[in-house]
Amino acid sequence: MGIVSGRPLCRLSAIVRIRIGLGLGLALAAILALTPPNEAAAQSYNFTDVRIEGNERVDPGTILGFAQIGRGEALTGGELNAAYQRIVNSGLFETVELVPSGNTLIVRVREWPIVNVISIEGNDKLNDEELQALVGSQPRRVYDPTQAEADAAAIAEAYEVRGRLAATVTPRIIRRSDNRVDLVFEIVEGQVVEVERLSFVGNRAFSDRRLRRVLETKQAGLLRTFVQRDTFIAERLDLDRRLLTDFYNSRGYVDFRILGVNSEFARERNAFFVTISVQEGQQFRFGAITASTDLPGVDAAEFLRLARIDSGDIYSPQAVDIAVTRMERLAIRKGLSFVRAVPVITRDERNQRLNVDFHLERGPRIFVERIDIEGNATTLDRVIRRQFDIVEGDPFNPREIRASAERIRALGYFSQADVEARDGTAEGLVIVDVDVEEQPTGSLTLGGSYSTNSGVGVNLGFSERNFLGRGQTLSFDITTGTDASAARFSFIEPYFLGRDLSARLDVFYETSDFDEADYNTQVVGFSPALTFPVSLNGRLTLRYRLSEDTIENVDDGEPDLDPDTGERIDTGSSPILQREEEDRLTSAVGYTYSYDTRRTGIDPNAGVLFRFGQDFAGLGGDSQYVKTTAQGIYQRRVWNEEVTLRATVEGGAINALNDKGTRVTDRFFLSTAQLRGFAPLGVGPRDLEASNEDALGGNLYSVARLEAEFPLGLPEEYGLRGGVFFDAGSVWSLEDVEGENGVEVDDSFNLRTAVGVSLFWTSPLGPLQFNFAKALSKEDYDETQVFNLSLQTAF
The missing domain is CATH 3.10.20.310 (membrane protein fhac)
Structure with missing residues (x-):
C-alpha cells in the first residue's frame, strides 16, 4: 500500500524541520566554502542562472517570485537566506534547498502532497458525519500539516465537551503514488470522566443538597449510565458560577462571591471531585x-x-x-x-x-441607526426583529437591548445568540448587531405512557417550532390507550398581524371507552383561539369551539345471561344516560384569564397561579349552556427551600340555558389528579337503581388540595423526593335526577376526603409519581383507589 512508515504527524513534522535545516546548512556551507571566514557575511554573489528542480504543480516563475532573485543581481549571504525563508513561508513545499553551483543557483524543492482521501478511525461515540464537519482539511487540496493538527485538536475538543477528557486524536498520513497521501485521524476515545462528588465550602444559609439543584453539573450516582450532566465539562462550570451567583443575588445576598472552584482529578477512579468555595455575606x-x-x-x-x-x-x-x-x-x-x-x-x-x-x-441623545442580523440561514429576519421593542430611528436604550437579547435566546431557535451595540456611522448613532447560530427545531416523537387508570398508551407526534423559518409552531399528535384515543392537529402563529397576539388553531378527534361506564363518547371538531398579554403577569385567551359530541352504545337495559351461572341479569344503564344518547352540535365562545407570578420570578420562593374562564354555548348548534371554571394555586418553599408547600383550590359550574339540560359529556368529573384516593368517575351522582350504576357527573364541583414535597435524605442525583397530601372535594347537582322507577338520584353535596403519601422520581424514562391514598370520608357507592402511578415519556 505504500505506507509512509505509519509515522504520526508530529514525528513527520520534526523530520521536515530537520530536512529544511539540513538544506539551509548545506547552502550556507557551500557559500562559506567559497569565501574566507572573515568575509563570508560580506561576500556578494552574482548568479547568471537560477535553476528550479523538483516542482511538479507550482510554476517556476511562481517560485522565483517568492525568492525575488534576479539574474545578474549581486546578493549577500543574508539576502540569500531571506530568499530561502520566503520560499519556505509560502507553505507550498515540504522541503526547500538553495544550492549555489558556480554562477548557477539551484532551487531544489519538494512539494507538499495532495490529500487523496480523509478518513476517521476508532470513533464509536461520535459518528463520522459529526466529526467530518469539524475537519478543515479537504480532499484534492494540498496537504497542510498545521491544518491537520488543528483538525485533530477540534476533534479532541468535541470529545472533551462530552466529558471524554482522555480522548486522543493522532493525524497520520499514508503515502500514495503521484505524490498523494491519505490523511487518517486515529482516535482513542477513552472513558467518560464523571463528577464523583460536588461539594461546597462556606455555605451556611443553604445546604449542599439545595445548591446542587441550582447547578447544571450533577454528581454521578446509580443512574450514571443515563444521566449526561454528571460528566465533567470545564465550560459547564462557568455556567454553574453564573447560576449560583444569580441564585444568591435573587435571595438578597448581594455580597455573595465565589472564592474558587477546585477540580481535583482522581486518576485511579477516572473522576473529578469538584469543590466550590463561597462567601455568602449577609441577606439584605x-x-x-x-x-x-x-x-x-x-x-x-x-x-x-x-x-x-x-x-x-x-x-x-x-x-x-x-x-x-x-x-x-x-x-x-x-x-x-x-x-x-x-x-x-x-x-x-x-x-x-x-x-x-x-x-x-x-440620558444621552443616542439613536438606533440600524439592526444588523447575521447567521440566520432559515429563520426570517422579521422573526428576530419583532423581539425588539425598538426599530431603526428610535432612542437607544441599553436595557431594552438586553431584554431583547434574552427574548431572542428564549425562542429556542438558536444554540447561540449574541446581541451587541457598536458605534454608528455618525456621532449619536449606534448599530445593533445580532449574531445567531441556528439549531434544529423539529422533532419526531414516539412516546409511551402508562397509568393505573388508562393503562398502556402509545403516542406518535411531529412538531416543528419554527415552521418555514416564520416562528410558527406546527404539530400533529396521535395518542392511543386502553380506554381512550385522540388525534390533534395544532398550528400556532405567535405574532398574529405583526403584534404580540398568539393565534392558535386546534383540530381534534377524541374517543373514550371507559371500563367504569357502559357507554362510549366521540368528539370531533376544531377550536381557534387568540392569546395576548393584559399585564406583566396576566394573559387573556379568547376562543371559539365547534364540535360534534356523540354519546353512543348506552346499554338499553335488555336482559343478558350471566356467563358463569347462566342466570338472567339486567345490564341496563340509567334512564338519564339513555335520554342523553344522541349527537349534539356544540358551538361555543369562551375566554380564560390567567395570572402567573412565575412569569417574573420576583420572589423565587413563592408563586401564585390563578385562572378563570367561561364558555358560552348556544351560538347555533344544539347545546346551550354557560360553563365557568376557576383555579388558584399558591406555592412556597420553606426551611431553606428544602420543602415545597402547595395549596390548590378549584371549582366549576355549568348552567343549562334550555330545557334539554346538560349532558354527561358537558358535566364535571373528578380525575385522580384532582382527587386522589378515588377512581376516575368514582365520585358524584350515580343512579344506584341501574344495574351498572353509571357515574353521571355533576353541574358543580369543588376541590381543595394541600400537599408538601420534601427531600428523603438521598443523594440529589437519584431524583427521589417524598410528599404527603390531603385532598377534599365533591361533584354534585343535576337537572334531570329521575332514575329507575321514578327514583331520584342523590345529587346533593357530599364531601369526600383522602390523605396519602407520594414518591416523586425523576427517572431516566421520565417523571414518575407514585401515590398511595386512603379515603377518609366517602359514600357507599364511591369507587376508591389506593394506589396510582403515572408515567409519560418520549424515546
Missing part, C-alpha cells in the same frame, strides 16, 4: 423605596407607584429591573424621550437594608 431586604428627578414637569410620585416594591421584602435585582422597565415605558408613553430611571442604592449595614431611589434623568 428592601429599605426605603423612593423616586426623585430634576426634570421639569415630571412627577416622580407617579413613577414611584409603578415600582410595586414593599419595604421589608427580600432584595431582588430582578424586582428593581422590572420597576425600571415599567418607569421607562411610562416615560415613552408620556413622550419623554431619553428619560432613564437609574436605581441609586444605598446600604444600611446596621439594619441590613438596601434603600433604593429611582432617579429620573435624561
